[in-house]
Amino acid sequence: MNLPSGIVQKLRERQLDGSLRELEVYDGIDFFSNDYLGLSQLKFDTSGNEGATGSRLISGNLLKTEELEEDLAHFYGHKAGLIFNSGFDANLGLFSAVPQKGDTIIYDALCHASIRDGIRLSQANSFSFRHNDIMHLNERLTAATGDIFVAVEAVYSMDGDQGNLEAIAKLCKKFGAYLIVDEAHSAGIFGAQGRGLVNELGLEDQVFAKLITFGKAYGSHGAIVVGSKELRTYLINFSRSFIYTTALPPASITRIAAVVEAVKQMDQERTKLKLNADYFTATVKETSVNCMPSASAIQSIMVRGNQAAKNKAAELKAAGFAVKAILYPTVPKQSERIRICLHSFNSQEDIKKLIHIFA
Numbered sequence: 116m117n118l119p120s121g122i123v124q125k126l127r128e129r130q131l132d133g134s135l136r137e138l139e140v141y142d143g144i145d146f147f148s149n150d151y152l153g154l155s156q157l158k159f160d161t162s163g164n165e166g167a168t169g170s171r172l173i174s175g176n177l178l179k180t181e182e183l184e185e186d187l188a189h190f191y192g193h194k195a196g197l198i199f200n201s202g203f204d205a206n207l208g209l210f211s212a213v214p215q216k217g218d219t220i221i222y223d224a225l226c227h228a229s230i231r232d233g234i235r236l237s238q239a240n241s242f243s244f245r246h247n248d249i250m251h252l253n254e255r256l257t258a259a260t261g262d263i264f265v266a267v268e269a270v271y272s273m274d275g276d277q278g279n280l281e282a283i284a285k286l287c288k289k290f291g292a293y294l295i296v297d298e299a300h301s302a303g304i305f306g307a308q309g310r311g312l313v314n315e316l317g318l319e320d321q322v323f324a325k326l327i328t329f330g331k332a333y334g335s336h337g338a339i340v341v342g343s344k345e346l347r348t349y350l351i352n353f354s355r356s357f358i359y360t361t362a363l364p365p366a367s368i369t370r371i372a373a374v375v376e377a378v379k380q381m382d383q384e385r386t387k388l389k390l391n392a393d394y395f396t397a398t399v400k401e402t403s404v405n406c407m408p409s410a411s412a413i414q415s416i417m418v419r420g421n422q423a424a425k426n427k428a429a430e431l432k433a434a435g436f437a438v439k440a441i442l443y444p445t446v447p448k449q450s451e452r453i454r455i456c457l458h459s460f461n462s463q464e465d466i467k468k469l470i471h472i473f474a
Contacts, residue, residue: 133421134442143437144465146455151304151412152384153460154334159373167362172351175362183372184339184347190375191302191310191327192319193341197350198371200363202299202328203229205338207236208354209295209324210266213346214239219259221252222266225274227297230266239264246271247279249286256290263292264323269301269312273446273454275413277301280312284321293323300413303332304388308379333374337363384459388412391457395466402474407452414455415441416473424451427473436469 118126129135141147148155167175180198188196199205210233214220218239222230225246234241240260244252256263265287267278280296287294298311306314309332313322324342329335340350350357395414399406405417418424424440431438431453441454455469 132443133425134444141432141437143432143435144461144469145437145458146461146465146469147437147439148456148458149300149331150334151332151388151456151458152334152378152381153458154332154374154377157334157374157377159370165365167364169362170358170360171362172358177362177365177368179365179372180362180368183368186372187327187339187375188341190308191325191339191341192314193325193343195344195347196339196341197347197354197357198363198368199338199340199357200360201336202297202326202330202338203232204356204360205326205328205340206230206297207233208350208356209326209340210234210264211236211355212350212353213237213324214262214264218261218264220264220266221255221259221292223247223268223271223278225271226266226268227272227299230297234266246274247276249279249282252283252286256286256292259290259292263290264295265292266295266297268297268299269305270299270411270413272300272413273441273452274407274415275409275411276407277312277411280316280318284318288321294321295324295326296322297326299326299328299331299338300411302327303378304385304412309375309381309385329371329374333371333378335367335370335374337367337371381459387459388457391459391461391463391466394463395455395457395470398467398470402470404470404473412457414457415452416455417450417452419449419451421451424453427453431469431472434468434472436465436472438469 169175184196206229214237216238220234220239220241222243224243242255244255269278296313301312303309305312326340328338407415418427421442428438428440438453441452
């Protein structure tokens with residue numbers, strides 16, 4: 116059966132501008148995964164665990180899942196938490212359910228697609244503000260109606276820079292807005308025992324909800340939204356991406372508990388990761404390489420144009436490096452890039468060789 120003409124046209128457009136996505140299997144020195152601390156390689160005993168059997172509101176709920184939610188909520192500085200099957204599911208379920216008709220969601224222009232898709236499903240009004248622009252956020256807050264929700268990330272996944280959380284939290288307090296922080300790329304890395312950037316800055320009491328994902332530094336899968344007990348109850352009742360999906364299997368719950376405990380003890384790896392990030396930025400500064408400013412594990416080297424970025428990624432792959440080109444439309448035109456993810460297990464020699472290919 117032939118494809119509908121609209122689908123054919125969209126695929127053709129992607130082919131013509133060099134942005135058609137394809138699945139690939141990569142080998143080489145890892146500079147592209149979110150496995151910042153190398154935990155995906157660790158083995159944990161999950162023997163004897165069976166399937167989930169259904170949604171948590173039917174047959175998929177487990178006592179150990181509820182106990183883990185309580186432990187994680189307290190660890191991340193909140194009263195309660197609810198585990199979702201992924202970070203995407205968590206953001207979708209949170210933003211589509213919590214803001215009501217007549218409310219206002221104000222989100223950083225560089226927020227992740229999962230936040231934006233959740234906002235699209237909400238009945239609330241929504242407006243973006245320029246990335247990390249406090250004056251523009253103030254303008255948006257001044258014009259907002261109803262309950263106001265402000266959505267930001269602790270570390271942004273494409274540029275690698277940090278959200279201006281202290282200034283944003285202060286502004287939210289002034290306007291009585293509810294601050295929601297996605298800690299996908301900061302949990303496990305920042306804060307005491309990997310509690311995240313909100314913890315490192317001492318802002319827990321000023322945050323309405325926080326999202327922690329376990330598929331990045333924790334090398335696992337799933338996510339948790341932490342906040343108040345009332346928020347948890349509300350999400351159980353109104354968050355469709357939680358209600359209408361099969362629960363994570365017991366093996367996943369066991370692994371999440373194990374990796375969080377492991378990360379608590381990984382101060383040495385966190386220090387090594389920071390040293391690698393510092394070494395990367397210092398080495399880049401000695402060259403003419405166009406790298407976006409970032410102090411995190413995410414470093415973006417600009418290679419403008421889809422084809423140029425793909426060619427550079429192929430060159431790096433041929434040299435033995437596993438990297439990924441980030442193309443338009445994932446990022447705006449003329450901001451295409453090679454996104455470098457640093458890890459605690461990367462050597463400085465490999466980092467130097469990688470940068471040399473760009474220089």
